[in-house]
Amino acid sequence: MTTMNQSQATTEPLIRNISDTACWAAIYRARETERPDSLFRDPFARRLAGRRGEQIADTIPYANKNTWSWVTRTYLFDQFVMEQVAQGVDMVINLAAGLDARPYRMALPPTLQWIEVDLPEILTYKEEILAGEKPVCALERVRLDLSDVSGRRELFGRLARRAKRVLMVSEGFLMYLSPDEVGALAQDLAAPPSFQRWVLDMASPGLLKMLQKKLGAQLSQAGAPFKFGPPEGPDFFVPFGWKPIDVRSLFKTAAKLKRLPLFLWMLSFLPEAKGPKGSNIWSGICLFGKQ
Secondary structure, eight states: OOOOOHHHHTTSOSOOSTTHHHHHHHHHHHHHHTSTTOSSOOTTHHHHHHHHHHHHHHTOHHHHHTHHHHHHHHHHHHHHHHHHHHTTOOEEEEETOTTOOHHHHSOOOTTOEEEEEEOHHHHHHHHHHTTTOOOSSEEEEEEOOTTOHHHHHHHHHHHHTTOSSEEEEESSOGGGSOHHHHHHHHHHHHSSTTEEEEEEEEEOHHHHHHHHHHHHHHHHHTTOOOOOOOTTGGGGGGGGTEEEEEEEEHHHHHHHTTOSOHHHHHHTTSOOOOSOOTTSOOEEEEEEEEO
């Protein structure tokens, strides 16, 4: 990942590949951090997002109108991580970690093992940006394409032996995988005994369809279309060894946090449908436990 110059701007799309979506997400963390009433602080986000992050955000009006969803997602993942660490998690594995800076910006115990797994290019870029910074816990980076099944199984087995209670984090990742790919990954994560908790974000089929319509062209051009929005909702993961423990609605949480625009805030008073969401527009952050 490099800073885009003017000549590049005329010859390539802003979102070149899935790694560029990490710059896109980082700019929303930066903008939230700069608010006087910020819900979290990520002092590294603007540097990590770089010029490309700004350009991507500024050329996709739909995403800018829905900043609340990016901000609320980060907030809820932060909450789940802190809660699980307080309950005894001794290792966090961040799958497709992107430009996440939680090991630098959160109040985590120094003994916590934090493992970032992602493609070599994006981890090298992040290391360059954060070279002068010190993480608050024991941070390791693993360069691995998670579609490499044998590679990830070997990694999971090796990490599992180093911890008693592991939390997996996959933020903004699963939506880019097919249901079959998500199921296979879920099965692999369920195999090691110490892998006890998993927090992830997911969308309803209705939201997936809407996002494909609004953002699909840019992401498909980058080879990263949205694919995963199962009709079963969180119960999709049950056959693969995971049961939902805590499901928190992005929309309802954003309303409580006063991050929704007025017209959506009015809608937040309506009850959300229980069970599978189907054509309803829904997204949530879900904590799963081993069955």
